[in-house]
Amino acid sequence: MKDVTVDGSRLRSTLEELARFGATASGVSRTSFSAADAEARAWLRAEVEASGLSLRTDGIGNLFVTVAPAGATDAPAVWTGSHIDSVPDGGRFDGALGSMAALEVVRRLTEADVPLRRPVTMVVFADEEGCYHHLLGSTALVRPFPPDELAALRGRDDDLLVDALGGLGWDVAAAGRTAVPAGSVHAFVELHIEQGAVLETSSADIGVVTSIVGMGGGRLEFTGRADHAGTTPMAMRRDPLRGAGEFLAQLPDITASISETAVATCGIIGVEPGGANVVPALARLQLDFRDVRREAIEDLETALVAAASDAAGRHGLEVTHTRDSITDPAPLDSGLQDLIESVAAGRGHSTRLMPSGAGHDAQNMSRLAPTGMIFIPSTGGRSHSPAEHSSWADVEAGANVLLGTVIALATR
Structure with missing residues (x-):
């Protein structure tokens, strides 16, 4: 199979377009289930459908796009993605990078007609930043929220989650029916900015995450x-x-x-x-x-x-x-760490094994399937602020490592 790479210009364009929703004077404020989030979701649906794909939303607001093999298969899917909600007055890359890179992955798999042996699913998790509950969307995939717990969840502005979901016209009862069956996910890989300065100070191109706090x-x-x-x-x-x-x-x-x-x-x-x-x-x-x-x-x-x-x-x-509930520390899969290192080395990138001091949806996904994370450098280690930045060269490099890792997992 010929080498398949991302369209770096298109990836940059989608990241810049996404940053328009909830844009502030210097950063981004896009809380899950807000008006800005609804606009971003509508835009994303249009992008997905323009690529000949379809988008599904579960009861708590997680988004899914799946590319299936040519023949019928019941093989569990490879998942990749992140989130598009932001902290108040945050940056343009946190979560957005992993989500738009996942969109680029499913687009390139389709365009290049990659001979998949199992499906590949792009996922955008709801409320990763914890307005209503930290890692809300991925938590709901691991264990269903009972009705009384859902009814008690309040946001930063003291509004109720059930009111926010109902205001979007969603079936609130469906928010408690989102858990994913065991064995339905083959592996999960998430691309993310580091949010620290380890890669930059060590001059490493790619971080291979070993565990999550x-x-x-x-x-x-x-x-x-x-x-x-x-x-x-x-x-x-x-x-x-x-x-x-x-x-x-x-x-x-x-x-x-x-x-x-x-x-x-x-x-x-x-x-x-x-x-x-x-x-x-x-x-x-x-x-x-x-x-x-x-x-x-x-x-x-x-x-x-x-x-x-x-x-x-x-x-x-x-x-x-x-x-609030405690999200356990999560060691990530050693086999996926080896695979990510191999893919990165094959593209000429230096790597560094490192833990993550930030929480990520990947730590919930690690309870469902073998999970790996890929970091790219953050300029000055800045994140959760408008100063958040990563170079477009690093963005493209990380996305290509992600694509190569997903292809390896989905074709072997």
């Missing part, structure tokens, strides 16, 4: 008493934001007490009633915490909740903790 999260609510900001003496206040602030200042010490690799972040703070001249009654913190071992994540959660309770006690507050 585990993630936990949850909500802390510090409850005090609303009072007048001018007439209530400082010593008489039960100010939940002071207790929350004291807790947040301890995060570096808490994580260091667990391990060298533990991290914890509060990226969302809500205060009620929200008046400049009112001592707050409630301070709400959304936490993200990570480590390379499940046991360390659980120990970190315990330490965080204990520290919050201590801080609340010192300020006369109550505190409650609502736990």
